Every structure is written in C-alpha cells, then in structure tokens.
Amino acid sequence: MxxxxxxxxxxxxxxxxxxxxxxxxxxxxxxxxxxxxxxxxxxxxxxxxxxxxxxxxxxxxxxxxxxxxxxxxxxxxxxxxxxxxxxxxxxxxxxxxxxxxxxxxxxxxxxxxxxxxxxxxxxxxxxxxxxxxxxxxxxxxxxxxxxxxxxxxxxxxxxxxxxxxxxxxWKFTNPDVLITDPDEAMELVRREILRCIGAQMPRGRFYALDLSGGLDSSIIAAGSATAGREIHAITMFSEGNDGDERNFARSVASHLHISLDEGAPDHRRPDLLHSARPHLPRPHSRSFVQETDRISLEMATDRSIDTFVNGQGGDAVFCHLQSSGPAADTLRAKGPSPNFARTVFEVARANQCNAWDLGWKAIRKGWKGKHHANWRANDAFLSKDLPSNESPPGLPWPPPKNRSCPSMWCKFGCGQRASFSGGLWCNL
The missing domain is CATH 3.60.20.10 (Aminohydrolase, N-terminal nucleophile (Ntn) domain)
Structure with missing residues (x-):
C-alpha cells in the first residue's frame, strides 16, 4: 500500500x-x-x-x-x-x-x-x-x-x-510565442531533445533502439550517444527496396559506433485473427507487429536488454509532409509571393507529386482555412449498418481561445513552414 x-x-x-x-x-x-x-x-x-x-x-x-x-x-x-x-x-x-x-x-x-x-x-x-x-x-x-x-x-x-x-x-500557437528565427528554433529543439533524452534514459541500463535510419530514430540514437547511454540498435527489413532500410540504419550505427542487429519478419507468421494488443480496452494495433515484436524480444533477450526505446510519434513532432498544409500556411502568412511557389515545389518534390495540383489544393486550403474540429468519419470496410454519419464525439482538447498563428518553422530550416492543426503537430 x-x-x-x-x-x-x-x-x-x-x-x-x-x-x-x-x-x-x-x-x-x-x-x-x-x-x-x-x-x-x-x-x-x-x-x-x-x-x-x-x-x-x-x-x-x-x-x-x-x-x-x-x-x-x-x-x-x-x-x-x-x-x-x-x-x-x-x-x-x-x-x-x-x-x-x-x-x-x-x-x-x-x-x-x-x-x-x-x-x-x-x-x-x-x-x-x-x-x-x-x-x-x-x-x-x-x-x-x-x-x-x-x-x-x-x-x-x-x-x-x-x-x-x-x-x-493552443497556447503554443499564440503569435507572441512564434519563433521566426530558424537558427534559434533549431537550437531550442536540439537542447530540448538532449535534455529530455538525458532525463528519460537513466544511466546504468542497457537500451535497445528500434533504428530505421530515418529522422526520428536517428535523433534518438544521436541523442543517446551524446548523453553517454549504452544502446544497441535493431532494424527490420523485408524483400524489396521499399522495405529495406538497412543501409540507412548501418550508416547511423557506424557513425555513432553502436552495435546493430538486423531482423527479417516472416510475413507468413502474423495471425490476422489474433489481436496484437488483446489486453487493451481498445485492442487496436497493426497485425505485423506480432512478428516484429517477436524478433525484437528474442534479440533483446540474447543481449540482456533492459529497456526498449524508439522514435514513434516523431512524425507528429517533426512534421510528416504528406499534404499541401505547408504551402497553404505560407500563402496565409506571406501571401502570393515567391515563398509560396518555393514551398509548393519543395513539398511536391518531397512527396513526388504534381506541383500544380498541390499548389491548387494549397490555394483552396489557404482560402478556406481549416477548422480545428474538422474530423471526417472513416467507414471504409465497415458494415453499412454502422451509424457512420453521426457527429464525432467530444474533441480531446478545448477549443482555441484566440486565433492561432497559421504556421511555425519546420525541421528543414529553409524558411518552409509547418502548420498546426489543433492538438498536436499535424501531418502537413
């Protein structure tokens, strides 16, 4: 007690x-x-x-x-x-x-x-x-x-x-807290990352890091190494170029002088009729984690790992660019200027999509704006008997007290902007 x-x-x-x-x-x-x-x-x-x-x-x-x-x-x-x-x-x-x-x-x-x-x-x-x-x-x-x-x-x-x-x-979107200097913003993010990693990863433990070699997991790896923590990296790969990120993970591990294990999940082993998270009151999880969890646990057991760490949620913090949001924000903040055209082409190149189509969507989004409670029902693959037209339940945060600033500096430090869609950093 x-x-x-x-x-x-x-x-x-x-x-x-x-x-x-x-x-x-x-x-x-x-x-x-x-x-x-x-x-x-x-x-x-x-x-x-x-x-x-x-x-x-x-x-x-x-x-x-x-x-x-x-x-x-x-x-x-x-x-x-x-x-x-x-x-x-x-x-x-x-x-x-x-x-x-x-x-x-x-x-x-x-x-x-x-x-x-x-x-x-x-x-x-x-x-x-x-x-x-x-x-x-x-x-x-x-x-x-x-x-x-x-x-x-x-x-x-x-x-x-x-x-x-x-x-x-919403207090983080007030205009008076907007950081307009990209160097200042990047330094602040760097300091906060190192401080948080140092606090959340106590010394005296052996950590296993899920390392893809992408931005989020690489930041955790670099921050852990800077903080002097003992870590071992684990990366997963599958057949085909899209599922094989070993070269990126190897580059990060080599640069930071950390050990790396590589595992290949067997696509035949996950059971679609078995929940990967049956103990939760909302047993929702991707089926393939059954196999990645199994491999990770086996590797961690062999090396007497104490704790797993990963970069999950990083897309929500460092802006996963898959929409016209940055261009729309630039239009709202700067108007029809060269900055808008540059942002359109940068986002189109990052997402390998048509710049003209993206620009038109950005203009429409920038003109209409985006309501913080604009949630759409997703009834794909569900029975038509479900009440999919009902209004969404209460939002998990209060409505904004003031008009929020349209944008914030994003991770690239190139003048490109990142939007805030009500609650967390949005998918741009």
Whole structure:
C-alpha cells in the first residue's frame, strides 16, 4: 500500500516511482522532471516536493514540470482528484461502482476490483472504428472510461464526476510565442531533445533502439550517444527496396559506433485473427507487429536488454509532409509571393507529386482555412449498418481561445513552414 487516508487508498507497482504530496493528501505516481534541467522534480530536499505540491494545488503542475505521471489526491471538501500528465505512458482507466471511484492502469485489474464482469460496448466499438484517430474517454468495455492525457477528473461520492482538461495545446500557437528565427528554433529543439533524452534514459541500463535510419530514430540514437547511454540498435527489413532500410540504419550505427542487429519478419507468421494488443480496452494495433515484436524480444533477450526505446510519434513532432498544409500556411502568412511557389515545389518534390495540383489544393486550403474540429468519419470496410454519419464525439482538447498563428518553422530550416492543426503537430 502506497497511501491511505479516510477517502483515498492507493496501491502501486514497485517498478513505478512514488512520491507523496507534502501536504499529505495524495501521491504522484510516475516520473516527474523539472522543466529546464534534466533532473527529477523529487529529490532528497523536502523543498523540491513542496514546490511540486504547490504547483499541483495551484493548477499549473504541467506548466512547470513534465514527465509521465498521475496525481491522485483527496481535497478537504471530500472530492477525489486524479490528474494525468499531457504525455503520460501510464494508463488510467476508471469505473464508478457502488458510490466508489476505482482507478487502475490495467482494465482486468480494474474490473476485478470493481467486481464487475467484462462486457463489450458495441456502440463504443463502432465509434472507435469510425473515428480511429480521435481520442475518446469511452472504451470498448461497458462502464470503463479513460482519463486521457492532459485530463483530470474530480469525484464527489456517490456519483458526481467531472472531467476537464488541464492542458491547453493552443497556447503554443499564440503569435507572441512564434519563433521566426530558424537558427534559434533549431537550437531550442536540439537542447530540448538532449535534455529530455538525458532525463528519460537513466544511466546504468542497457537500451535497445528500434533504428530505421530515418529522422526520428536517428535523433534518438544521436541523442543517446551524446548523453553517454549504452544502446544497441535493431532494424527490420523485408524483400524489396521499399522495405529495406538497412543501409540507412548501418550508416547511423557506424557513425555513432553502436552495435546493430538486423531482423527479417516472416510475413507468413502474423495471425490476422489474433489481436496484437488483446489486453487493451481498445485492442487496436497493426497485425505485423506480432512478428516484429517477436524478433525484437528474442534479440533483446540474447543481449540482456533492459529497456526498449524508439522514435514513434516523431512524425507528429517533426512534421510528416504528406499534404499541401505547408504551402497553404505560407500563402496565409506571406501571401502570393515567391515563398509560396518555393514551398509548393519543395513539398511536391518531397512527396513526388504534381506541383500544380498541390499548389491548387494549397490555394483552396489557404482560402478556406481549416477548422480545428474538422474530423471526417472513416467507414471504409465497415458494415453499412454502422451509424457512420453521426457527429464525432467530444474533441480531446478545448477549443482555441484566440486565433492561432497559421504556421511555425519546420525541421528543414529553409524558411518552409509547418502548420498546426489543433492538438498536436499535424501531418502537413
């Protein structure tokens, strides 16, 4: 048992860092790091814990600290709160049963604690298939909801429950925070990457890196090497030029002087009738990961690897250029200028598409603009009986308070712009 008072009881796994709020009202489960230095927020000095507690009580914990953490606390007025950090890898599912709020990181454990048999919510399954890229609080299990990243819930017995977002991504799109100097922007990104890698990868462990040789995994490799971490790279390849990136991975491994294993997944082994993530309340995953996971685990076991790291999500951070968005943003920001034509041809060359067609789409997009809630239903391969014309469920972030700036500097540092589509860095 980690914490117990009149209203709140917390149990935790020994593998997670646990820190108590200094006012005795709750705990912080997971990793909390200081904003500007690669150090943990909780240390030997009690003043450090007091600062975290004060930030939490003031409602600005995620502005002053970062990491993968969940805060559980009881307020003097009898309200139980649970807050999940904006980029949290610890799951948080909950049920209200018999006037009691039950929160757990595993749904099987959650159902056992609530003494409730598992039951599929088919309406939620349909919504999940139709809006598969939209984060929703409902899961595919009846009565089981999720506290989403950047969200918090307040519970007052027996059933009063309120969910709200304590993280606002729109503050990063205000014109007053726009960085117009590409050199300054690139230096800031470089420093932040090295700081975050140094904080998230403690010394004394042996890491396995999924290395394709592309931008995202190469950044992790370079940052790990710069931070002096011991890493071993693993790359996957298949027959044909499109699926063989070994030359890129070898170049990165050779340059950084790290070892590299190469694996070839067998396309005959994945079972399409078997879920690769059956334990999740939304068992959604690409089927081929069954084979890549198997190979990676075998290689990691042979080398006594402690932890896997990868560059997943990098496309959302460093702009995966597959649309006319950059050109549309340049048009909105600079007007019909040579910058617009240059961006059109740069994006067309990167995507190997027709520049004239891309330019026309950019003009249409730049003229109409893009609403932050413009989500389309995807009913491909689904039964026509599903309610695919229904409106999307609530968006996982609040609407913008002010008009956001149309663009931000992208990774190329060439004056080309990167758009922000409401929530995370968009696919351009």
């Amino acid at each position: 980690t914490h117990r008072d009149e209203r709140l009881v917390v149990y935790s796994d020994s593998g997670l860092e646990i820190n108590h709020l200094t006012d005795g009202t709750g705990v912080v489960v997971g990793d909390v790091f200081c904003r500007h230095v690669p150090s943990r927020a909780f240390g030997k000095n009690i003043d450090e814990g007091a600062r975290v507690t004060a930030a939490y009580r003031g409602g600005h914990l995620n502005n002053e600290y970062w990491g993968s953490y969940i805060v559980l606390a009881s307020l003097p007025n009898g309200v139980i709160t649970c807050e999940r950090s904006p980029f949290c890898s610890i799951n948080a599912y909950y049920i209200v049963e018999g006037g009691v709020l039950v929160v757990a990181s595993d749904t099987r454990l959650l159902l056992e604690m609530a003494r409730r048999p598992p039951s599929i919510n088919w309406e939620s399954v349909a919504r999940h298939l139709i809006w598969d890229n939209l984060s929703m609080s409902s899961t595919c299990l009846s009565g089981v909801s999720e506290i989403r990243c950047g969200e918090s819930i307040k519970f007052e017995a027996p059933r009063a429950l309120e969910a709200s977002f304590h993280w606002d991504p």
